[in-house]
Amino acid sequence: MYRLRWIPKNRFLQGIGNLAILLVVVIVFAAGRPVEATQRQAAYAITNATIITSPGNSVETATVVLRDGLIEAVGTDVATPPDARIIDGSGMTVYAGWIDSFSEVAIQEEPSAPPTLVTSGRGGGGRGSRGSGRQTLQMLELGSPGVNQHVNPEFIQADNLTNEDTSLAAFRDAGFTAALVVPQNGIYRGQSVLIALRETSTEEMVLNDNVAQVVGFSTGGFGRGYPSSAMGVIALIRQVLLDTQRQATWENSFNNDPTGIPRPETNPAYTSLMPILAGDQQMIFDTNNTRDAKRGLLIAKEFGLSTIIKGNGNEYDMVDVLVDANVEVIVPVNYPDKPSVGDNDAANLDISLVALQRWEAAPGNAAAIATAGVTFAFTSDGINPDEFAGNVRKAIEAGLPEDAALAAVTTNPAAMFGVDSIIGTIEPGKIANVVIATGAPFAEGTEIRHVFVDGVHTVPPGDNGDGPTNPRHDGGRK
Structure with a gap:
């Protein structure tokens, strides 16, 4: 036989108050962490790309998988995980983020x-x-x-x-x-x-x-x-x-x-x-x-x-x-600005030889x-x-x-700076600081299309007006 237990009014209200506080804490925690945590935990597969794993080393038509803020796998025989968001890297170059x-x-x-x-x-x-x-x-x-x-x-x-x-x-x-x-x-x-x-x-x-x-x-x-x-x-x-x-x-x-x-x-x-x-x-x-x-x-x-x-x-x-x-x-x-050399010989005399040589x-x-x-x-x-x-x-x-x-x-x-074990190259286990661009890193005309920092995906501003701090999980634009 179950008996009802009488709880004094003040204790009952105190219990409700404590529950309310607990709910607020849970809600605040949930609001403060999941977006960032979700971004870092999300899995991405960048496929069919030229991947510069380190200076002087690259693989063609390769895949790199990012998960939990880290590089999970890279190579030509890497399978695309079923839960990964796919970014088609055809014609793209992937390299480690710059420092x-x-x-x-x-x-x-x-x-x-x-x-x-x-x-x-x-x-x-x-x-x-x-x-x-x-x-x-x-x-x-x-x-x-x-x-x-x-x-x-x-x-x-x-x-x-x-x-x-x-x-x-x-x-x-x-x-x-x-x-x-x-x-x-x-x-x-x-x-x-x-x-x-x-x-x-x-x-x-x-x-x-x-x-x-x-x-x-x-x-x-x-x-x-x-x-x-x-x-x-x-x-x-x-x-x-x-x-x-x-x-x-x-x-x-x-x-x-x-x-x-x-x-x-x-x-x-x-x-x-x-x-x-x-x-x-x-x-x-x-x-x-x-x-x-x-x-x-x-x-x-x-x-x-x-x-x-x-x-x-x-x-x-x-x-x-x-x-x-x-x-x-x-x-x-x-670099120094180009010295302004004109037709005025007197003014040109004010330009030092050292300034010209430095430029x-x-x-x-x-x-x-x-x-x-x-x-x-x-x-x-x-x-x-x-x-x-x-x-x-x-x-x-x-x-x-x-x-x-x-x-x-x-x-x-x-x-x-003592961090070569965690950043600087595209290798499994390193932090997912990754750039996806339309060409070689310093080639004229190369455009950056995607950037990952700590595995968090951002897209530089484009015609669609997306800001660089707005995460995109649909593969972005190419």
């Missing part, structure tokens, strides 16, 4: 403040004291602290991203599916991050955080504080590294035997640079000219740093130096360093994404092999 090696895409406009740093002096609160606002590095220089606002190596770009940058779509439309996002301010700028170029949570955008520390050569300018000269910049870069060495020695000595040794003070800036000195992390020198590049290489040699040079387009002027240093280079393709030699820069055996990656820094392929084509016309050009946006940067 931009030095970008400011998706940077949060107002970055969060870096961790508060501790002064080297014992006064004013001592260990663990905190100030207000953006803090600056307190340099440990012979016991006398100095402060410089251009030194922020503890800044983490991965913590300062936005998924609302409209240029994400522009990069995808140009064929990019990943980018190394670098901090922009200061001399010691902070840690870079490699991201997937899609509108998802900023945490899910991250492919590899803290890829490399970024150091620039910008001066404060006259009246804007130290350093105001190139010599001052070099001195500051070296002094911070020397201070970090001193801090590391202090900490190691204390950890081995603390007897008679003052307890080391916590300083996130020095802690951030210690992996650089230990050879566990790379340093990217963002150079404005060949002099900066050479100075950066001298610093790298002095401190035994693993270094990448972000070039300025004139690396052909220092090929021998790059070869001797055995250094990798990030190469821009923002003429710029497209051949990549070919020069490739011929010398220097490993390099391309960046769109300084130009719009839709200008990139055309400028790379100029480099190819100036002597750069097409396979080397493709490697500079796929396998080379993937290896540089």
